[in-house]
Amino acid sequence: MEILKPADFANDRNPLNPVSRRVFVKGLGFISSALLLGLMGGCEPIIDAIKNRPIRRRLRTGSPEVDADIDTYRQAVTAMKALASNNPTSWAAQAAIHGVAAHFNFCEHGTDHFFDWHRAYLFHFEKICQKLTGKAKFGLPYWNWNQNPDIHPAFLDINSSLFLARNRTSMTGSFSTTNAALDPIFTDTNFFTFASQIEGTPHNNVHTFIGGTLGGFASALDPLFWMHHCMVDYCWAKWNNELGNNNTNDMTWIDHENSHFVDADGNAASDKAGITILMPLLSYQYEGSVIGSSPAPSAVLTKADFDKLEKRLREGANIHFDIKQRLRLADKAAVTVARPFSKETKLSTEDFARIVNSDAVQERVFASIDFAQLPANSDFSVRVFLNLPNANSTTPVSDPHYAGSFTFFGTQPSAPAAGEHVHEPRFLVHLTTTIQRLRSSQELKEGTPLSLQLVPVPFADKFEQPNTQLVLNGIEIITTPVIINPSPK
Numbered sequence: 365m366e367i368l369k370p371a372d373f374a375n376d377r378n379p380l381n382p383v384s385r386r387v388f389v390k391g392l393g394f395i396s397s398a399l400l401l402g403l404m405g406g407c408e409p410i411i412d413a414i415k416n417r418p419i420r421r422r423l424r425t426g427s428p429e430v431d432a433d434i435d436t437y438r439q440a441v442t443a444m445k446a447l448a449s450n451n452p453t454s455w456a457a458q459a460a461i462h463g464v465a466a467h468f469n470f471c472e473h474g475t476d477h478f479f480d481w482h483r484a485y486l487f488h489f490e491k492i493c494q495k496l497t498g499k500a501k502f503g504l505p506y507w508n509w510n511q512n513p514d515i516h517p518a519f520l521d522i523n524s525s526l527f528l529a530r531n532r533t534s535m536t537g538s539f540s541t542t543n544a545a546l547d548p549i550f551t552d553t554n555f556f557t558f559a560s561q562i563e564g565t566p567h568n569n570v571h572t573f574i575g576g577t578l579g580g581f582a583s584a585l586d587p588l589f590w591m592h593h594c595m596v597d598y599c600w601a602k603w604n605n606e607l608g609n610n611n612t613n614d615m616t617w618i619d620h621e622n623s624h625f626v627d628a629d630g631n632a633a634s635d636k637a638g639i640t641i642l643m644p645l646l647s648y649q650y651e652g653s654v655i656g657s658s659p660a661p662s663a664v665l666t667k668a669d670f671d672k673l674e675k676r677l678r679e680g681a682n683i684h685f686d687i688k689q690r691l692r693l694a695d696k697a698a699v700t701v702a703r704p705f706s707k708e709t710k711l712s713t714e715d716f717a718r719i720v721n722s723d724a725v726q727e728r729v730f731a732s733i734d735f736a737q738l739p740a741n742s743d744f745s746v747r748v749f750l751n752l753p754n755a756n757s758t759t760p761v762s763d764p765h766y767a768g769s770f771t772f773f774g775t776q777p778s779a780p781a782a783g784e785h786v787h788e789p790r791f792l793v794h795l796t797t798t799i800q801r802l803r804s805s806q807e808l809k810e811g812t813p814l815s816l817q818l819v820p821v822p823f824a825d826k827f828e829q830p831n832t833q834l835v836l837n838g839i840e841i842i843t844t845p846v847i848i849n850p851s852p853k
Contacts, residue, residue: 414645414646416501417646417647417648417649418490418494418500418501418502418503418647418648418649419501419503419648419649419650419651420503420504420505420506420594420598420648420649420650420651421433421503421505421506421651422505422506422508422511422512422651422653423505423506423507423508423512423516423591424512424516425516425517430505433502433503433504433505434505434516434518434526436493436497436499436502437493437502437504437505437526437587438518438524438525438526439496439497440492440493440496440497440502441455441525441526441587442525443496443497444458444492444493444496445525451630452626452630453492453496453626453628453629453630455585456585457626458489458492458584459582459584459585459589460582460584461485461584461624461625462485462582462583462584462589463580463581463582463583463584463774464581464582465580465581465582466581466777467581467777468581468774468777468787469624470623470624471485472622473563473773473787473788474563474787474788474789474790475788476556476559476617476620476685477617477620477622477637478559478560478563479559479562479596479597479600479640480620480622480635480637480640480641481622481637482593482596482597483597483600483640483643484622484625484634484635484640484643485593485622485625486504486590486593486594486597487635487640487643487647487648488625488626488627488628488633489504489590490502490503490504490648491627491628492626492627492628494628495628495629503648503649504590504591504594505591505594506591506594506595506597506598506650507588507591507592507594507595508595508598508653508654508655509535509541509566509570509592509595510541510542510543510546510566510654510655510656511653511654511655513534513535513536513538513541514533514534514535514536515530515533515534515574515588516591519587519588519591520533525587526587526588527587528576528577528578528585528586528587528588529576529577530574530575530576530577530578530586530588531573531574531575531576531579531823532573532574532575532823533574535570535573535574538569538570538573538745538823539745539761539769540565540566540569540570540573540745540769540771541566541569541570543656543657544761545565545566545768545769546565546566546655546656547656547657547658548768548794548797549561549562549565549566549794550602550603550607550655550656550657550658552728552794553609553846553847553848553849554683554685554728554844554846554847555609555610555611555612555683555847556612556683556684556685557685557728557730557792557844558603558609559600560790560791560792561768561792561793561794562596562599562600563596564770564771564791564792565768565769565770565771566596566599567592567596567773568770568771568772568773569745569769569771570592571583571592571771571773572742572743572745572771572772572773572823573745573771573823574588575743575823578592579742579773580774580775581774581777597644598650598653598655599655601644601650602650602652602655602658604641604677605644605645605673605677606652606658606661607658608676608849609847609849610676610680610681610683610847610849611641611677611680611681611683612680612681612682612683612684613679613680613681613682613683614682614683614684617637617638618636618637618638618680619636619637619638620636620637621634621635621636621637622634622635622636622637622640641677641680642677642678645673645674645677681847681849683847685844686844686845687842687843687844688727688843688844688845689715689718689719689842689843690840690841690842690843691709691711691715691719691840691841691842692838692839692840693707693709693731693814693816693838693839693840693841694707694709694816694836694838694839695838696736696835696836696837696838697836698833698834698835698836699818699833699834699835699836700830700831700832700833700834701739701741701744701820701827701830701832701833701834702820702827702830702831704755704756704757704817704818704819704820705817705818705819705834705836706753706755706815706816706817706818707815707816707817707839708753708813708814708815709813709814709815710813710814711814716810716811716812716814717810718843719799719814719841719843720799720803720808720809720810722796722799722843725846726845726846727796727843727844727845727846728794728796728843728844728845728846729794729795729796729799729841729842729843730792730793730794730795730841730842730843730844731748731767731792731793731795731816731839731840731841732790732791732792732839732840732841732842733748733770733790733791733792733793733818733836733839734789734790734791734836734837734838734839734840735789735790735834735835735836735837736835736836736837737776737789737835738772738773738774738775738776738777738787738789739772739775739776739832739833739834740775740776740829740832740833741775741827741828741829741832742771742772742773742774742775743822743823743824743827743828744771744820744821744822744823744827745769745770745771745820745821745823746769746770746771746772746818746819746820746821747759747761747766747768747769747818747819747820747821748766748767748768748769748770748793748816748817748818748819749763749765749766749767749816749817749819750765750767750795750798750799750802750808750814750815750816750817751765751802751807751808751812751813751814751815752765752815752817753815753817755817755819756819757819757820757821757822759819764798764801764802764805764807765798765802766798767793767794767795767797767798768793768794769793770791770793772789773787774787795841814841816839816841818836820834
């Protein structure tokens with residue numbers, strides 16, 4: 365097999381060749397070699413830097429390479445915690461970019477920029493770790509909670525700088541990180557709906573299920589936060605780079621400025637959303653692993669594969685969150701977590717037919733669930749059922765009426781400060797498969813009222829505060845076109 369090596373890039377026509385001095389990125393314009401070197405954090409030749417970029421490895425026991433990465437990370441965390449809190453590269457200052465005890469600060473949640481904001485955040489944090497430890501090739505490990513649900517022992521040592529008290533030490537018992545929950549999400553080929561589901565289901569659930577500091581606004585104070593978000597970033601990279609799905613090339617998305625970061629020297633830094641697409645190709649690389657039924661990559665990229673991937677990432681695709689139809693199912697309402705919420709609607713024959721007869725090859729049906737604010741407590745996930753009015757917290761996810769789930773991240777904050785991002789608790793739950801299943805069993809046919817159930821399910825045996833209210837803004841059933849990714853050329 366022909367393996368990627370620097371000499372393979374001698375052709376001036378290759379857009380990554382240092383001789384060309386700049387890289388053209390469709391939608392981004394020209395990126396200078398200086399900017400590329402800044403992304404990679406080194407002064408070695410560009411191609412060598414790309415070839416030797418840091419590896420983000422899967423957290424696991426029994427691997428000397430992972431043990432060495434954990435040791436470097438422990439050194440970095442210890443050094444950052446020793447810095448004064450007013451030092452922008454200190455542990456406290458880095459965590460405060462994401463949020464503090466009372467509210468989120470500048471992190472993007474519930475928006476189209478959840479992926480790219482957190483990727484940039486990780487990128488600059490990793491550079492700080494590299495500088496503090498003197499190890500320029502260090503890559504942040506990632507916690508693959510799908511394959512390794514237990515927290516790595518290094519984060520459970522009470523004498524380590526990586527320790528912080530948490531409610532749980534494993535994701536075992538949580539449905540949101542299982543194959544059954546993740547596989548339907550990874551089959552979604554639309555960048556926007558894929559990102560929304562990754563955020564609302566596994567991302568939010570891991571934060572809240574593990575709990576403690578990780579489950580609140582100041583979650584980045586927990587050293588496990590960065591391992592969790594590396595996994596979220598790997599979910600994006602796997603979907604995009606390994607599975608052949610395309611990001612949007614919409615200029616509004618590409619030009620969005622992610623800011624409030626600092627570089628390794630403590631200087632202000634920012635990154636446009638578009639440049640984050642290239643980071644796993646140019647600045648770091650993931651040690652591939654299995655997520656659900658999506659296998660680990662089978663081989664190292666050849667030069668031809670690298671060129672093809674680089675071209676596809678630069679170009680993206682004409683992808684938008686287009687809604688073909690929108691049907692209102694519920695309006696503003698107060699929901700008590702101890703009591704399931706059920707809403708039934710009698711649609712016109714035409715509207716009903718458009719939903720239940722939708723072609724799964726051509727379109728997807730989602731429930732779009734919008735809340736006015738975060739709840740006062742979030743010790744639960746919310747399961748969504750279709751046409752099962754008697755659903756309750758004991759109804760299993762194996763029930764044919766089950767559609768999906770989501771989890772809140774954070775609780776109702778104090779008044780937001782000027783300039784901070786306001787969390788928007790909006791969730792998408794994929795209904796297409798459930799509709800098909802109920803049609804096949806004749807439980808959903810023309811004239812059948814359509815109903816949706818929201819069933820809060822506590823993580824423990826009972827809710828901490830069963831009188832906790834959810835302020836529902838509304839529920840819509842929406843249909844979006846399926847994105848067909850073109851075959852690579």
